[in-house]
Amino acid sequence: MVQYGFFFDQSRCIGCRACAVACKDWNDLPEGPVKWLRIYEYEKGAFPNVRVHYHFIPCFHCENPICIDASSARGIYKEEKYGAVLIDPDKATKLRDAAAACLYGSIVFESDASDAKASKCTMCIDRLEEGLLPVCVAACPTRALDFGPLETLQRKYGTNRDLEDLPPSTLTKPSAIFKPHSPKKQLVSYDVNKALKLLAERGDLPSIYSTAEDVLNIPEGLLKRNKLVLKPNSVKDLQELTRDDNA
Numbered sequence: 351m352v353q354y355g356f357f358f359d360q361s362r363c364i365g366c367r368a369c370a371v372a373c374k375d376w377n378d379l380p381e382g383p384v385k386w387l388r389i390y391e392y393e394k395g396a397f398p399n400v401r402v403h404y405h406f407i408p409c410f411h412c413e414n415p416i417c418i419d420a421s422s423a424r425g426i427y428k429e430e431k432y433g434a435v436l437i438d439p440d441k442a443t444k445l446r447d448a449a450a451a452c453l454y455g456s457i458v459f460e461s462d463a464s465d466a467k468a469s470k471c472t473m474c475i476d477r478l479e480e481g482l483l484p485v486c487v488a489a490c491p492t493r494a495l496d497f498g499p500l501e502t503l504q505r506k507y508g509t510n511r512d513l514e515d516l517p518p519s520t521l522t523k524p525s526a527i528f529k530p531h532s533p534k535k536q537l538v539s540y541d542v543n544k545a546l547k548l549l550a551e552r553g554d555l556p557s558i559y560s561t562a563e564d565v566l567n568i569p570e571g572l573l574k575r576n577k578l579v580l581k582p583n584s585v586k587d588l589q590e591l592t593r594d595d596n597a
């Protein structure tokens with residue numbers, strides 16, 4: 351079997367979600383939480399060292415797919431031609447167990463009901479059979495994505511399978527190569543204290559900040575998306591963590 355996989359260049363991703371919209375469109379997925387591909391966006395740090403992070407999370411069709419090994423799950427299997435991990439809807443049972451095992455939240459449900467139907471990224475195997483790229487890869491306007499045999503991707507992009515805030519790759523061996531975003535650079539020199547003074551100048555408008563500390567130390571809970579949460583507790587949480595849109 352030749353294992354196929356994704357390349358994600360985090361330094362090129364602008365969080366536009368064209369990939370996620372294309373996935374919904376091509377696969378005829380309903381509005382709401384049935385998101386076979388999730389783009390997570392979250393912010394870390396405090397002024398002046400704030401950083402927005404983006405993660406591209408389909409199913410990574412892992413070389414060690416622990417979802418398949420989940421105790422009582424049935425009807426999820428690894429196919430032989432591309433190494434895609436697929437659900438057979440006629441045989442699928444107990445996929446909540448498979449979803450609990452997956453580190454990436456890649457098995458998704460229509461609702462929180464215990465009998466809700468499970469589904470997941472298919473690697474666009476229908477398109478692969480036509481000689482086409484997965485539609486998410488084809489749709490990316492910044493060329494942050496690539497797809498192909500894992501060995502080819504490794505020759506082109508190296509062997510890194512880890513990204514900041516993702517679970518370590520050692521357990522599941524995701525079929526993906528990652529390029530992390532570049533180190534943050536200060537492009538324009540500025541004086542932090544002067545910037546804080548300017549922020550306080552709002553004419554007749556009331557001041558937003560009373561002291562510099564208000565800006566430099568963000569209170570816990572003020573930012574809604576301040577960390578990567580790959581396994582939301584409910585479909586409502588998933589919607590909020592993925593901007594509650596239909597992508």
Ligand code: SF4
Binds near residue numbers: 409416470
């Ligand atoms: S990403 Fe999750 S669902 Fe996909 S193969 Fe890996 S463990 Fe299974």
Ligand code: SF4
Binds near residue numbers: 484
């Ligand atoms: S490979 Fe296809 S099914 Fe999987 S996330 Fe990309 S577009 Fe969706």
Ligand code: SF4
Binds near residue numbers: 362368389404491493
């Ligand atoms: S289409 Fe490309 S740039 Fe846009 S969110 Fe997806 S991976 Fe990132």
